Amino acid sequence: MVVQAKMTIDKEFKIGEIDKRIYGSFIEHLGRAVYEGIYEPDHPSADEQGFRSDVIELVKQLQVPLVRYPGGNFVSGYNWEDGVGPVAERPRKLDLAWRTTETNQIGTNEFMDWAKKINAEVNMAVNLGTRGIDAARNLVEYCNHTSGSYWSDLRISHGYTDPHKIKTWCLGNEMDGPWQIGHRTAHEYGRVAVETAKAMKWVDPTIELVACGSSNRHMPTFAEWEATVLDHTYDHVDYISLHTYYGNRDNDLGNYLAQSMDMDQFIYSVISTADYIKAKKRSKKTINLSFDEWNVWYHSNDADKKIEPWSIAPPQLEDIYNFEDALLVGSMLISMLKRADRVKIACLAQLVNVIAPIMTEKGGEAWKQSIFYPYMHASVFGRGTALHSTVSSPKYDSKDFTDVPYLDTVSVHDEDNETLTIFAVNRHQTDVLSLDADVRSFEGYKVVEHIVLENDDVKATNQHNRSNVTPHSNGDASVDNGQLSANFSKLSWNVIRLAK
Incomplete structure (x- = not known):
């Protein structure tokens, strides 16, 4: 069977410029994200600092522009001073967030070095759980002040003459959550956040700050939390954060993809x-959004309950992603691009081993999960201006959603390079979706590639066969007289690239 969909794409129907930071990611001191993930000094590919060069190469393929660090729940109990200075003198500490032991072999300076290797900026989080104004302003001084002060000179004594010039900072993490170390009410958090923000910007007026929004849309304090926090912080912050994770616990594919x-x-x-x-x-002033935690997360929940407390870098949150997860990740990217006028920062949580597109074997290979591909395609090809498209698509209803369009899509125009990219998910479980799109606004543009990610087994993974879920470029999209036609196979992620 074939279902029909229509679309009109016009270069004048602009949503907004896409901030490259929308394709950011996240490394937390959690599980094997840092140790055995980005850092494994005994690995055959390790560089002079102990960072895995095979992981660096995979991250570079993703063109990640920004990485949030060091947490996450971890940051709410973290003393940043434990992670600077001579490594041999750094203390081992109990991490109460994940009930593990933190060795502090990797800290602020080492992570900044790693970020430079992958050509990314850092979105640095400060501890507003067990700490507050003083530790935060000192960290800004340590990282960003040139010299001539206690903390900047301490950085220089640690071998870093030039300041790190970190632009983006998170004011704590998920402070609305009872699981958070130092959990606060909205008023309590709003007060400490605004005073911390003022002090941080007094040290460096050029920085941008992200205030904590709700941990997810279903928190009992949602919306009231955002309103109260912004009432306190509005004049002193630049973004409010959003976090969300989804899973197919009921094994209901139609509902999952919606x-x-x-x-x-x-x-x-x-x-x-x-x-x-x-x-x-x-x-x-307009406050924009930082979707600084988003992904699929549910596969590893049961395994995580069996981890021995206080171990070092145990395999936590190691979801093995399947094909259906890649489809939802594609749709989540589309959702953010549809509001690129306001979603300016986003961080796929996380980047390596922990609910991640990249997995590593200790002493062995690094490999790409199914979700690697839609994330890479969006990051590499989704730069420019997001466009409003008028879409006519058949729809379906699921357990929790009504009027779910089978065609989920967004288009991106890169005016400088004269390219148009269409990202599309066909949610239909049995039928090909045939698309007719009016692209007369893009005169002289032709299809240069139609990438397709598809698989007959929605539960297929790359865990044992690394090429099991991988894209091909055999899609049939074409343009004739300003009309684009394409067939999207059932349950598929599609990237149609046009150029003049």
Whole structure:
């Protein structure tokens, strides 16, 4: 069977410029993300600092522009001073967030070195759980002040003459969550966040700050939390954060693939709340969104309950992703691009081993999970201006969602390089989706590639066969007289690239 969909794409129907940081990721001191992930000094590929060069090469393929660090829940109990200075003198500490032992072999300076190797900026989080204003402003001084002060001179004594010039900073992590070390009410967090923000910007007025939003849309304090926090912090922060994770626990594929619609509503709700506070304050400033944790996460939940407490770098949150997960990740990327006018930062959580597109074997290879591919395609080809497209698609209903379009899509125009990229997911479980798209606005553009990620087994993974879930470029998209036609196979992720 074939179902029909239509679309009109016009270069004047602009959503907004895509901030490259929307393709960011996240490394937390959690599980094997740092140790045995990015850092394994005994590995055959390890460089002079102990970083795995095979991992670096895979991260470079993703063109990750920004990496959030060092947490996550971990940051709410972290003393950053434990991770600087001579490695032999650094203390081992109990990490209460994940009930493991942190060796502090890797800290701020080493991570900044790693970020340079992958050509990424760092989105640095400060501890507003067990600590506050003083530790945060000292960290900004250590990282960003040139010289001539206690903390900047300490950095220089540690071998880093030039400041790190970190631009983006998170004011804590998930402070609305009872699981968080130092959990606060919205008023308590808002007060400490605004005073910390003021002090940090007094040290370096050029930095941008992300205030903690709700840990997910289904928190009992959602929306009221955002309103209260922004009421306190509006004049001193630049972004409000969003976090969300999805899973197919009920093994209901139609409902699972519709969960990006929950993400859509989350985004719209936070925008509305932020704009309410803007109106309330009669402000000319607009608060944008930082979706600094998002992904599929559920496969590893049972295994994580069996981990021995206080071990070092145990295999935590090691979801092995399948083909259906890649489809949802593609739709989640589409959701954020559809609001690229307001979602300016996003961090796929996380990057290596921990709910990650890249997995490593200790002493062995690094390999790509199924979700690696939609993330890579969006990051590499999704630079430019996101476009509004008028879409007519058949729809279906699922357990939790109504009017779910089989075609989930967004288009990106790179005016400088004269390219148009269409990202599309066919959610239909049995039928090919035939697309007719009006692209007359892009005169002279031709299809240069139609990438397809498809698999007959929605549970297929790359764990034992590394090429089991991989894309091909045999899609049939073509353009004739300003009309683009393409067939999207059932349950497929598609990238159609056009160029002039």
